Amino acid sequence: MSSITNHPDEIVHHLGNTFQSGKTKPIEYRIKQLKSLQKMLEENREEIIKALFEDLHKSKFESILTEINFVLHEIKYILANIYDWVKPEKPPKEFANILDDVYILHEPFGVALVIGAWNYPLQLTLGPVCGAISAGNCVVIKPSEVAPAIAKFFADKIPQYLDEDAYQVYLGGIPETTELLKQKFDYIFYTGSTVVGKIIQAAASKHLTPTTLELGGKSPVYLDKSANIEIAARRIIWGKFINAGQTCVAPDYLLCSKEVQEKFVLSSKRILREFYGKDPKTSPDYGRIVNDRQFQRLTNLLKTSDIVVGGDTDSSERYIAPTIVTNVKPSDPVMQEEIFGPIFPIINVDNAYEAISYICNNEKPLALYIFSNRKADVREILENTSAGGVTVNDTVMHLTVPTLPFGGVGSSGMGAYHGKYSYDTFTHKKSVLHKDLSFLGEKLSNARYPPLTSGKLSYLQFMLSPGLTFSFKYVSHLATFLLGIGAVYGFQYLYKLNSKANN
Ligand code: NAD
Secondary structure: OOOOOOOHHHHHHHHHHHHHHOOOOOHHHHHHHHHHHHHHHHHOHHHHHHHHHHHHOOOHHHHHHHHHHHHHHHHHHHHHHHHHHOOOEOOOOOHHHOOOEEEEEEEEOOEEEEEOOOOOOOHHHHHHHHHHHHOOOEEEEEOOOOOHHHHHHHHHHHHHHOOOOOEEEOOOOHHHHHHHOOOOOOEEEEEOOHHHHHHHHHHHHHOOOOEEEEOOOOOEEEEOOOOOHHHHHHHHHHHHHHHHHOOOOOOOEEEEOHHHHHHHHHHHHHHHHHHHOOOHHHOOOOOOOOOHHHHHHHHHHHHOOEEEEOOOEEOOOOEEOOEEEEOOOOOOHHHOOOOOOOEEEEEEOOOHHHHHHHHHOOOOOOEEEEEOOOHHHHHHHHHHOOOOEEEEOOOOHHHHOOOOOEOOOHHHEEOOEOOHHHHHHOEEEEEEEEOOOOHHHHHHHHHHOOOOOHHHHHHHHHHOOHHHHHHHHHHHHHHHHHHHHHHHHHHHHHHHHHHHHHO
């Protein structure tokens, strides 16, 4: 716990005062804090890697690539673009506002709460925090108690690098978070399960606090025989078993024909051996299940499945081998909840239409993956299904593109972030109409005043008609064009006069 206090009301009050003082608003201040966060990640790299190993048995490679570098990239991207983002927006005007200024100012919400999840405990906590800082907010940072080593790292280090008056780490589990959620925040950004997402939303609605909910769900993969099965299998196996399947956008299940399934299973056996060796348990690159509760839940799912690859478990290490199961029915337990572990069921469908029907009969997923070389089928699936995001011919990778918004839809969440979308998420867009106060301006708009006559109504309808704006734009373009031509002729005329005079 950082030093101000550990009472949620006092923390929120303190940060609220800091926000009111205007301290966090200057761009230079935001940049300084982001650079400090960058320094924290660079100077404590080894400590972070150690903590991630302690929490999740994460390899050094994955810790650097999917956690530390991910956040560093986000910070660098924000630093490179922030001056452009903060500029007031100038939307097009209608004819009725021809004498006025119409613009959109960006203002931070105030005190934001960021609640992180355990599976990528650094990235999923600090990623949104970067967005909140870039937009000028104060932040209460609540890491997941399920990844205690990283939570402790935040509590120790963040006060050393970030301004404690504006950014506070608050530790705890369900009781502490419940207490925290009683406070009135100006924004809540939550990452975690759909079940808890509803609790967060209910708490936020008591204060009408806007929220972003980054939730989960069963993300399907569709694979057809037009795809190169070997390449597809490598990309699917990688996306599924990275972090031992504990990735929100991990492929949850595969939809393919029996014929494709046979080839996929054969390729997968070979690929898994290549990735993790003969015994994945001894591979330094293969993770563990985060806690006993999750381990128990996953091993229960295995009991009712037809295992064709893997299936070994070891409770002493919370190890579950990369596992593929077939002959799966939609009513099986493994298809009733998000798996969030290294178990990959295959459901047989004969074509893209059956896949669409299966996907649409279930909740909207966070991610959807399509492996196919048939453009018409890819289009058909894209147009007839809904998902937070899609990668065609790969898995997971859409979330690495900073120009794409990352978020869910329906029960997989609401709102989005990454890059500019993070800045936008934590920014209120304040509309400003700055009216002209001159006699002419008053003349243009005084038809709204009583006594209200039919003549005034016709005049206002004419002034507000979209056609008038269009004609005005057209006329103004024409006028600019004619002025341009006039200027050219004018200059030529002056040039000739000047030449005559010199001769
Ligand atoms: P978790 O247990 O770490 O919970 C997330 C946060 O919610 C934690 O900070 C925790 O303290 C808090 N919390 C838990 N129960 C609470 C309660 N009753 N009241 C208030 N706060 C509570 O993580 P999890 O929920 O097990 O995470 C797994 C889920 O998160 C999966 O469904 C996964 O798909 C989803 N997820 C989504 C994303 C995304 O970006 N969309 C990323 C990671 C995980």
